[in-house]
Amino acid sequence: MKRATITLPDDIAKAVDDFIEAQEVPPALTTVMQVALRAYLGERGFLRTYRPLKITPTGDSGRSDVSENRDLYLTGLKK
Numbered sequence: 001m002k003r004a005t006i007t008l009p010d011d012i013a014k015a016v017d018d019f020i021e022a023q024e025v026p027p028a029l030t031t032v033m034q035v036a037l038r039a040y041l042g043e044r045g046f047l048r049t050y051r052p053l054k055i056t057p058t059g060d061s062g063r064s065d066v067s068e069n070r071d072l073y074l075t076g077l078k079k
Contacts, residue, residue, distance in 0.1 A: 006033075 008016065020026045041047035066073060 016032060020029065020032060038047060042049050
């Protein structure tokens with residue numbers, strides 16, 4: 001992780017302080033800056049956006065309890 005010291009103009013510093021104070025649970029300044037940089041760099045194509053893994057079923061096992069009894073099916077104890 002890279003550490004940096006930045007200087008903020010007064011208007012941006014006040015806006016950041018106002019934002020943090022307006023939150024029900026005030027985030028750390030580091031978190032606010034990281035989120036802002038991620039958004040800025042992502043919009044400009046310099047940072048890949050996070051995409052959650054999407055898994056779609058490909059077939060039907062014919063069984064309605066597989067999600068509940070997956071361990072039994074995987075070990076071969078339930079047929």
